Amino acid sequence: xxxxxxxxxxxxxxxxxxxxxxxxxxxxxxxxxxxxxxxxxxxxxxxxxxxxxxxxxxxxxxxxxxxxxxxxxxxxxxxxxxxxxxxxxxxxxxxxxxxxxxxxxxxxxxxxxxxxxxxxxxxxxxxxxxxxxxxxxxxxxxxxxxxxxxxxxxxxxxxxxxxxxxxxxxxxxxxxxxxxxxxxxxxxxxxxxxxxxxxxxxxxxxxxxxxxxxxxxxxxxxxxxxxxxxxxxxxxxxxxxxxxxxxxxxxxxxxxxxxxxxxxxxxxxxxxxxxxxxxxxxxxxxxxxxxxxxxxxxxxxxxxxxx
Numbered sequence: 001x002x003x004x005x006x007x008x009x010x011x012x013x014x015x016x017x018x019x020x021x022x023x024x025x026x027x028x029x030x031x032x033x034x035x036x037x038x039x040x041x042x043x044x045x046x047x048x049x050x051x052x053x054x055x056x057x058x059x060x061x062x063x064x065x066x067x068x069x070x071x072x073x074x075x076x077x078x079x080x081x082x083x084x085x086x087x088x089x090x091x092x093x094x095x096x097x098x099x100x101x102x103x104x105x106x107x108x109x110x111x112x113x114x115x116x117x118x119x120x121x122x123x124x125x126x127x128x129x130x131x132x133x134x135x136x137x138x139x140x141x142x143x144x145x146x147x148x149x150x151x152x153x154x155x156x157x158x159x160x161x162x163x164x165x166x167x168x169x170x171x172x173x174x175x176x177x178x179x180x181x182x183x184x185x186x187x188x189x190x191x192x193x194x195x196x197x198x199x200x201x202x203x204x205x206x207x208x209x210x211x212x213x214x215x216x217x218x219x220x221x222x223x224x225x226x227x228x229x230x231x232x233x234x235x236x237x238x239x240x241x242x243x244x245x246x247x248x249x250x251x252x253x254x255x256x257x258x259x260x261x262x263x264x265x266x267x268x269x270x271x272x273x274x275x276x277x278x279x280x281x282x283x284x285x286x287x288x289x290x291x292x293x294x295x296x297x298x299x300x301x302x303x304x305x306x307x
Contacts, residue, residue, distance in 0.1 A: 022057045025050040039070035058128035061121045068118035072110040087197030110146045133172040155206040159213045166217040204235030222249045226258045239266050255286040
């Protein structure tokens with residue numbers, strides 16, 4: 001009997017050795033991707049094993065999203081006479097045989113079928129962890145990358161996220177930490193800035209639409225009022241409309257440096273010395289460093305001396 005038990009346990013040991021938990025798969029995945037990347041050799045096989053064992057593990061679907069998005073990614077290079085492309089700096093400056101200068105930019109596209117698989121995987125992760133803000137914003141980022149200069153789906157996704165935040169009031173977390181309202185809005189702003197830096201008509205419209213969406217719930221929020229000022233100043237070249245937003249911010253927050261600095265730029269572009277003096281006086285008082293404050297004072301003195 002004792003011998004039989006020993007033989008039974010010996011036969012069971014290999015099975016016990018391969019028995020795994022979701023954390024075991026996560027550790028194996030981390031170790032593997034550190035060596036080969038998110039879509040390297042062996043990653044897809046490991047994810048298939050993980051899915052067979054724990055199909056309701058959100059981390060599995062997060063990992064599968066990263067695999068699919070990497071496999072969908074296609075890199076090419078384009079030559080343009082612009083200084084920036086979709087907010088990016090050139091990789092290298094180029095001069096042809098005729099002496100004409102241009103810039104070489106990296107251009108990233110995504111194969112549609114594989115991108116759809118990435119979206120599906122991310123949707124599964126969000127279903128399993130609906131309060132994970134990092135996952136929600138990953139979807140916005142993926143759509144922005146996919147759509148490039150025309151971020152219409154990304155805009156709808158981000159506007160929907162703002163609605164969901166205020167109407168459903170979820171308890172957000174990001175990387176395991178609780179997220180309060182101001183942190184949420186700061187994270188949304190990062191994507192607004194991304195829209196703005198596209199420097200395209202649809203990018204500016206996305207910037208406006210998301211900012212207006214936030215202001216429906218927080219009508220006096222200075223960050224998003226500043227955004228609308230920047231939209232009218234840079235996106236539409238209508239400084240008078242822009243100034244209304246900057247003045248509204250400064251009425252409630254006289255130390256708002258974004259409104260102050262943009263007000264100075266606006267005044268200089270319009271060659272409005274009186275208006276520039278007004279904003280310079282504010283910068284001289286509220287500048288974030290002594291260098292800022294001193295620079296504003298010197299500029300004021302120079303303008304006064306021209307009378």
